[in-house]
Amino acid sequence: MAEKITSREENYSQWYIDIVLQAKLADYSPVKGCMVIRPRGYALWEKIQQNIDVMFKDTGHTNAYFPLLIPESFIHKEAEHVEGFSPELAIVTHAGGEKLEEPLVIRPTSETIIWSMYKKWIQSYRDLPILINQWANVLRWEKRTRLFLRTTEFLWQEGHTAHESREEAEEETLTMLNVYKKFAEEFMAIPVLTGVKSESEKFAGAVDTYAIEAMMQDRKAIQAGTSHFLGQNFARAFDVTFQTKEGSLDYVWATSWGVSTRLIGALIMVHSDDKGLVVPPKLAPTEVVIIPIFKNRNKGEVLEYAHKVHADLSAGFSVVIDDDDQNSPGWKFSEWEMLGVPVRVEIGPRDMESGQVMLVRRDTGEKREVKAEGASEAVKELLVDIQLNLFRNALTFRKEHTRNIHDYPAFKEFFEKDGGFADTLWCGSAECEIKAKDDTKATIRVLPFDQDHHEGTCTICGGKSAHRAIFGKAY
């Protein structure tokens, strides 16, 4: 390693940036707030895309592509939408050497351009549902940015669906929320809370916004994905009606839902440690690194043996072999730990003689000697175990830092000290949300689906409670 990674304890923010830069996941670009996603970071995005895209297709969706540029007037057609997004827009005023008659905005999200097309495509219930997803770049002019977590331009997917009934659209909204939850937990090994957002935190133009929320190692929250029930808001704004089965005319019901390259930030922040990046095996572009350990006198033999093991393992896994002879094995161990490869295979002269290899897992550092011919099976088990262990650790951490809090002094003390998720009761007023935010920086992450015990007194004002609410400080 060229440089040392700052420890989490010393400076959590710097630790995060050190990992992103030193593992070459991303870099700052000459354009303020825009990042470059380097090959190691983009490989993570490709794994995310491949796996979640299968889940989209399994739930009946197809991909399409809509224009980057949107006539400025479209953004103004939905009242809340324009209010939410206007401050963040980048505007094209000139093109082809001329001033444009109407300025174009770079999409901050695509509801408006997509619903202008849905107007063309939808006449009757026979044209419904439309279940389209788009993989694209979007742009929101942010004042404060942080690599992956908040950047002016980011990559994402945005689903936009059109339905003939409220019920069907609401069901779609929750189906996609569950796809996100499943993906976060099973692939990213990140446990997430789900629920609905309060009025102040919902998407500009939505009736209801649902989210998956994850806890980072600094106990702050990340909104890792959102699924919006849009009601008939965009259908009204773009006058998209359809002939119902009964022959009447009605506005179309809508949803939209998205996850972005922010997921990579969450992945880093949940699993990594002071040695560097830790990647859950199911999303690891490289699952195994083989490091042969040799001296000049036995180099040939050891390398031959190591390459044989490499060939065997490559049949089932994504494997690299680091047989460079400039760097010491110790240097290589640190380097590949920093890069987050889940399993290291060490092969020295003694392993060769005994027909063995040494497996070292990235998450715990635990070592295990296995017969070379059984290595594939052992690696397979190890990858499954690492995946589960990362999820278990993250879940334990979240549980340890989630507290039932029902009085305001305790609430303030919680967020002054360690913080985490405060499981509270809330009266439903925006005033209490503002007060909590002003006093502690904590906001409502979700109103969880489980509202069985929402009766009592508001943790903030002491009035009658209306909801169970999870508060946390958010990225």
Next chain:
Amino acid sequence: MAEKITSREENYSQWYIDIVLQAKLADYSPVKGCMVIRPRGYALWEKIQQNIDVMFKDTGHTNAYFPLLIPESFIHKEAEHVEGFSPELAIVTHAGGEKLEEPLVIRPTSETIIWSMYKKWIQSYRDLPILINQWANVLRWEKRTRLFLRTTEFLWQEGHTAHESREEAEEETLTMLNVYKKFAEEFMAIPVLTGVKSESEKFAGAVDTYAIEAMMQDRKAIQAGTSHFLGQNFARAFDVTFQTKEGSLDYVWATSWGVSTRLIGALIMVHSDDKGLVVPPKLAPTEVVIIPIFKNRNKGEVLEYAHKVHADLSAGFSVVIDDDDQNSPGWKFSEWEMLGVPVRVEIGPRDMESGQVMLVRRDTGEKREVKAEGASEAVKELLVDIQLNLFRNALTFRKEHTRNIHDYPAFKEFFEKDGGFADTLWCGSAECEIKAKDDTKATIRVLPFDQDHHEGTCTICGGKSAHRAIFGKAY
């Protein structure tokens, strides 16, 4: 089919647009010159991406992502580059509610932003080569657009590589040209000519531009992909030097190469017919459509049998079954022919009784009855045969419309009548290129690699020839 497709003979341009719109591959958008790629069109792009991306990775490349926006001053750093791209730029002047200090342009191509990053990443020969590809959208403000073939925004991949020697960069340029040729011929079933471009047709900023050129059914040419040897032009513009193995300092050598959604336009124009789209099996999102033929009295049995065949074939192919009972079998045959599915399986009551199915190939319309249990094997063979047949037909067509022409009256007559590829000798002067273009609209598509017989007289001016040159009218 709702509407009839215009025949090629009647109006070739309208035939093309009819197919794009009626097969729902793309649609016009509210933003001038920008298209919407609909799910059926995007599915083709996904197949193209998946297959060519494997070839990029097999040749050592990795994917990354660079910002959409480029500081305007960057475009000005390379003299030819700015001259070529300035007229086509879309410019962001305002963002986040404020006027920007420096305008930003939406990338028309990414050499400049990428080389500004390579300057950060390259110090020594140890940092080379860099072999990066990007899948992205780009924008060029075009005056005249046509769905897929020329649109203001389009999707593409752009490879950008950095090397320590001229030889290595030149080799990379040709490696990628050959990847494109192989992809075009083996996957798209489109035979292509390869060679170098003349000075007037090369990329703005390149030393040499190589291209693959295909002939459409109207005998016009499409430049389907380009690979550029950039020399040290961008390294000089962005001051990217490296320490050589010998310890001296040198500018880095570069290449760039790209193919775009234009490939979909070429695919349509080469293979389709008056019935609609024809897709080569290797790129067909749906390979097989099953159409059960039933009356009310035998509907249940026939559908059961058809669904069994569907289940069997789905193990090996991408199959849909059209068991809707609103439309007649004849209507469905036309509809699925229009959509370009390579193999149709017809299953009626008699087929059921005899344990057979009828296979119909999209390219020739030929029918063949096979035993249901051997259907998978037969479909497999048929798909291979269709793929080869499409390539053979396209190659035959190109040969029939390629002519050796060595005098100017014949040249002019050729392009006045049917046209095609004129295999000529050329003196190398821009004047002759301009004269030919003014008189016939034909331009040099490539100077082919085979220059064995380039000695003689220029087809245009009669002077001493310097090159063998292929002329054609281009899209």
